[in-house]
Amino acid sequence: MAVVRDRRQLNLRLPLPEPSERCSRFPPPLPPSAAVAAAASATISSADLEKLQVLGHGNGGTVYKVRHKQTSAIYALKVVHGDSDPAVRRQILREVSILRRTDSPHVIKCHGVFDLPGGDIAFCMQYMDMGTLESLLKNGVVFTETLLAKICHQVLSGLEYLHSHKIIHRDLKPSNILVNQKMEIKISDFGVSKIMQRTLDPCNSYVGTCAYMSPERFDPDSHGSNYDGYAGDIWSLGLTLLELYVGHFPYLAPGQRPDWATLMCAICFGEPPSLPEGTSENFRSFVECCLQKDSSKRWSATQLLAHPFLTSVDLQSL
Numbered sequence: 001m002a003v004v005r006d007r008r009q010l011n012l013r014l015p016l017p018e019p020s021e022r023c024s025r026f027p028p029p030l031p032p033s034a035a036v037a038a039a040a041s042a043t044i045s046s047a048d049l050e051k052l053q054v055l056g057h058g059n060g061g062t063v064y065k066v067r068h069k070q071t072s073a074i075y076a077l078k079v080v081h082g083d084s085d086p087a088v089r090r091q092i093l094r095e096v097s098i099l100r101r102t103d104s105p106h107v108i109k110c111h112g113v114f115d116l117p118g119g120d121i122a123f124c125m126q127y128m129d130m131g132t133l134e135s136l137l138k139n140g141v142v143f144t145e146t147l148l149a150k151i152c153h154q155v156l157s158g159l160e161y162l163h164s165h166k167i168i169h170r171d172l173k174p175s176n177i178l179v180n181q182k183m184e185i186k187i188s189d190f191g192v193s194k195i196m197q198r199t200l201d202p203c204n205s206y207v208g209t210c211a212y213m214s215p216e217r218f219d220p221d222s223h224g225s226n227y228d229g230y231a232g233d234i235w236s237l238g239l240t241l242l243e244l245y246v247g248h249f250p251y252l253a254p255g256q257r258p259d260w261a262t263l264m265c266a267i268c269f270g271e272p273p274s275l276p277e278g279t280s281e282n283f284r285s286f287v288e289c290c291l292q293k294d295s296s297k298r299w300s301a302t303q304l305l306a307h308p309f310l311t312s313v314d315l316q317s318l
């Protein structure tokens with residue numbers, strides 16, 4: 001519990017710079033896959049884009065709905081302001097670096113990166129017309145078990161892809177999962193993600209949103225070489241599912257404001273939260289497989305994709 005003891009000022013986000021990101025303005029491109037190369041060759045420039053409306057504000061930046069003047073295609077443009085905190089600018093470079101490596105139907109696609117006047121940086125993404133799972137929850141959408149299974153299957157497919165490419169998201173939560181009218185799900189917001197260089201790389205940076213962090217993220221030293229980081233994303237997925245089902249963050253009563261030190265103690269020392277009575281055995285078991293406090297007992301994305309909670313649902317229906 002070194003982290004709990006040492007940090008009196010508990011912020012939601014504590015991004016740590018990584019040395020590799022101090023050098024170049026944009027990371028050199030990796031050999032792109034066919035789809036990524038095709039997207040890049042579509043050469044969208046910032047002058048081609050017309051701002052339609054603000055979609056939301058994030059950490060240091062604003063996301064706009066934009067229209068491509070020639071094709072009328074709609075995109076989301078994330079703009080990080082030139083005068084924003086250097087740590088925030090590093091986050092966007094990290095996000096761009098990861099999005100340029102990824103090519104999965106369940107990870108948001110990046111169509112271009114621009115330098116704007118005044119030192120702003122922007123990148124153009126696929127537009128998701130229903131916003132985030134958090135906004136759906138706030139708008140009163142009821143997440144049934146069947147709907148959650150379909151959402152979860154897509155998030156896990158995205159996570160399986162990321163983990164197989166040694167990418168850990170580290171900030172999975174309802175507000176970082178985007179959705180469209182077709183109920184297609186895309187993982188977004190890779191500002192605090194990490195690319196593991198080697199399988200046994202330590203992954204102990206204290207970044208992301210505290211509330212969704214796994215117990216071992218608060219106290220990585222006590223987990224030694226068993227701590228691989230990937231399991232932290234699975235814990236966050238378990239909490240996300242629970243939150244969507246019960247309608248509030250599972251460690252807090254509805255409307256209760258978090259006291260971060262108490263919350264961290266509950267995560268590290270308390271029993272993991274579980275589903276209320278009346279839910280199916282498969283759903284309960286699935287959430288338990290995600291919310292094992294011992295990260296070595298937590299199921300991987302690949303294992304969870306074969307869990308009966310997902311395999312017993314007709315994924316085409318709805």
Ligand SMILES: Nc1ncnc2c1ncn2[C@@H]1O[C@H](COP(=O)(O)OP(=O)(O)OP(=O)(O)O)[C@@H](O)[C@H]1O
Binds near residue numbers: 055059127129188
């Ligand atoms: N590709 C997209 N399509 C549609 N809406 C989007 C898209 N990306 C982001 N948004 C909207 O913009 C909002 C802000 O997104 P952004 O990623 O900047 O911040 P955040 O994840 O909400 O916060 P933070 O960056 O602090 O974690 C989101 O909550 C969402 O409503």
